[in-house]
Amino acid sequence: LLGSDGGLGITIFEEVTALAQKHSAINLGQGFPDEDGPREILDAARSAIADGANQYAPGQGLPVLRSAIAAHQERFYGLTVDPHTEVIVSTGATESIAAAILAFAGPGDEVLTFEPFYDSYGAVIGLSGATHTTSPLLAPDFQPDAAALEAAFNDRTRIIVVNNPHNPTGSVFRRETLELIVRLAERHDAIIVTDEVYEHLTFGAEHVPVATLPGAAARTLTISSAGKTFSVTGWKVGWLTGPARLVAQVRTIKTFLTYTSGTPFQGAVALGLGLPDALYTTAASTLRRKRDLLGEGLRAAGFKVFEPEGTFFTMVDAAPLGIEDATALARRLPSLIGVAAIPVAMFCHEEGALRTRSLLRFAFCKKFDVIEEGARRLATLK
Numbered sequence: 001l002l003g004s005d006g007g008l009g010i011t012i013f014e015e016v017t018a019l020a021q022k023h024s025a026i027n028l029g030q031g032f033p034d035e036d037g038p039r040e041i042l043d044a045a046r047s048a049i050a051d052g053a054n055q056y057a058p059g060q061g062l063p064v065l066r067s068a069i070a071a072h073q074e075r076f077y078g079l080t081v082d083p084h085t086e087v088i089v090s091t092g093a094t095e096s097i098a099a100a101i102l103a104f105a106g107p108g109d110e111v112l113t114f115e116p117f118y119d120s121y122g123a124v125i126g127l128s129g130a131t132h133t134t135s136p137l138l139a140p141d142f143q144p145d146a147a148a149l150e151a152a153f154n155d156r157t158r159i160i161v162v163n164n165p166h167n168p169t170g171s172v173f174r175r176e177t178l179e180l181i182v183r184l185a186e187r188h189d190a191i192i193v194t195d196e197v198y199e200h201l202t203f204g205a206e207h208v209p210v211a212t213l214p215g216a217a218a219r220t221l222t223i224s225s226a227g228k229t230f231s232v233t234g235w236k237v238g239w240l241t242g243p244a245r246l247v248a249q250v251r252t253i254k255t256f257l258t259y260t261s262g263t264p265f266q267g268a269v270a271l272g273l274g275l276p277d278a279l280y281t282t283a284a285s286t287l288r289r290k291r292d293l294l295g296e297g298l299r300a301a302g303f304k305v306f307e308p309e310g311t312f313f314t315m316v317d318a319a320p321l322g323i324e325d326a327t328a329l330a331r332r333l334p335s336l337i338g339v340a341a342i343p344v345a346m347f348c349h350e351e352g353a354l355r356t357r358s359l360l361r362f363a364f365c366k367k368f369d370v371i372e373e374g375a376r377r378l379a380t381l382k
C-alpha cells in the first residue's frame with residue numbers, strides 16, 4: 001500500500017509531475033491532456049453552476065446523466081442498461097474501481113489482474129484484504145496469454161479486473177481473448193470488473209466491451225470516465241454499469257466512500273455523451289497523429305518503441321540506449337533533459353518489475369508542438 005516514495009502515499013504519477021514542475025520539464029508522464037475538452041461541455045458546467053446546480057446530486061448520480069450513460073451504451077454497443085438500477089455515477093473511474101473491488105473481495109479471496117496493472121487496482125485490492133494475483137502481458141504485443149491466464153484462475157478468484165484498452169502497454173485485447181476471460185470467469189464463478197476508460201481512444205483496433213460477449217452481462221461491471229473521452233480529467237466524473245443485483249452492492253460501498261459526486265459536472269457530461277459521432281472520431285484521429293509524432297521522436301532518440309493500439313501512452317524499451325534501470329532514468333530525466341516519463345516497473349509486483357526494468361511510458365495526449373519539443377530534447381540522450 002505504500003506509495004512510490006516509500007510511505008507518504010503519493011503515487012508515481014504525482015511524484016513525476018512534481019519533478020516535472022520543479023525542473024520546468026515537458027510532462028510526458030502523468031496521463032492528462034494539455035488542452036481542455038469541447039467548448040459546449042465546458043460551457044454547460046459553467047451554466048450549471050450559474051443556474052444553481054450546486055447542492056448534492058442523488059447518490060446514484062443525476063437522472064439526466066444516468067440516462068445519457070444508458071443511451072451511450074445502447075448507441076455504441078447495443079447494450080440495454082436500465083438507468084434506474086444498472087448505473088452509478090462515481091468520482092472518477094477510480095471510485096468505481098474501488099467500490100467494485102471492496103464490494104465483492106475480502107480476506108481469503110483472490111483478485112486477478114493483468115500485469116503491468118494500473119496502480120489503484122493494487123492499492124484497493126490491498127485495502128480489501130484479498131490477495132492480488134496477476135497474469136503477465138509480455139512483449140512484443142502485450143496481449144494476455146491464454147495458458148497463463150487459465151493457470152492464474154482458481155476457485156478463490158473472486159474478481160478478474162480487465163483493463164482494455166490497457167494502461168500502460170497501449171494494447172487492445174482481441175475478442176477471442178475476452179471470450180476466454182468470460183469462459184474462465186463463468187467456470188470459477190468470478191465477477192468481471194472491466195475498466196474501459198480508454199474505450200473511445202483506439203487507433204484502428206476494435207474496442208470490444210466485455211459486457212457485449214455471450215454470458216458476460218450477468219457477471220460484468222463496466223467502468224468508464226468522462227476524463228479521457230472529453231479531456232476533462234480534473235472533473236473526476238466516472239461511472240459503472242452492470243446487472244442491478246451487483247450494482248446495488250457497489251452502490252452501498254459508494255454511499256460510504258463519497259455518497260455522491262460533483263453536481264454541476266454531471267449535467268455537462270450528460271451533454272457530452274450525447275454529442276455526435278464526429279466528436280468521438282475526431283478525438284481518436286487527432287490522438288493517433290500525436291501517437292505517430294511521439295513514436296517517430298522516440299525511435300529517432302534510440303528507444304525501442306512498442307506501438308500502442310489505444311490509450312494516451314507509448315511504452316518504450318531504453319535498453320538499446322544502454323539504459324537498464326528505467327526507474328532511475330525517470331527520476332533523472334526531468335533535470336537531465338527537461339522531459340518527464342513514467343517507469344513501467346511501478347505498475348508491477350517484484351517479479352514483473354524485474355521483467356519491465358528497462359521500460360518507460362510516455363504520454364502523447366499533449367499539444368503537437370509540446371510533443372515535438374519533447375522529441376527534440378529526447379534526441380539529446382544518445
Ligand code: PMP
Nearest residue numbers: 092093094118167197225227238
Ligand atoms: N483506469 C485507468 C486505466 C486509468 O488510466 C485511469 C487514469 N487515467 C483511471 C482509471 C482513473 O480515471 P479517473 O480519473 O476517471 O478516476
Ligand code: GLN
Nearest residue numbers: 011013014029030031167
Ligand atoms: N491515469 C493517469 C495515468 O495513468 C494518471 C492518474 C493519476 O495520476 N492517478 O497517467
